[in-house]
Amino acid sequence: MPEPLRMNRRTWGVAWAVLCAAAVAATAALNASPAPDPRPEKPVSAECAEYIANVETQLAEAKEEGNEDGVLAFTRTRVGADDCSDEILDHFSGDR
Template sequence: MPNPRRMSRRAWVLTWAGLCVAGLTATAWLQAAASPPEARPERRIKAECREYIAEIEGRIHVAKSNSEGEGAIVAFSRDRTDCAEELDDLLRGDR
């Protein structure tokens, strides 16, 4: 009479595979059920910062158009420290 507690390797592999599939299915279901990340609220940008950012964007556009596919360098000074967050957002590409 075979020992009922002893499982063959095939049974262990099938059990392990079944648990992996169940775990992956549960993970996919939980990720689908989770709410999507909230979009950042739109910040109000001061008028003087908006003008300064438009000037910088213009410089970047001119530098890109003059570089003809090569890298371009745009230099500007941060003389307006009250626009630092807006400039960081612009340069990181958050806008």
């Protein structure tokens, strides 16, 4: 069986320094690159827009009643209704 290669401390130090320099250069390049373009707004169905407006109304009513730190739960009771979960997350998440 061949004997493993032995590297002295100087070789390890040089290899470590090269990796660190590469990491610093990559970080600087990533920090200098422009931010990606924001995602375009996806159209929201009329049913989802109505549901979001209803949620905003209920949140405003709860805030007026002093329940702003409580938990509000919303459910869909109609069968076959649009799944608006992605639209609701996009609307209420702000800047993600």
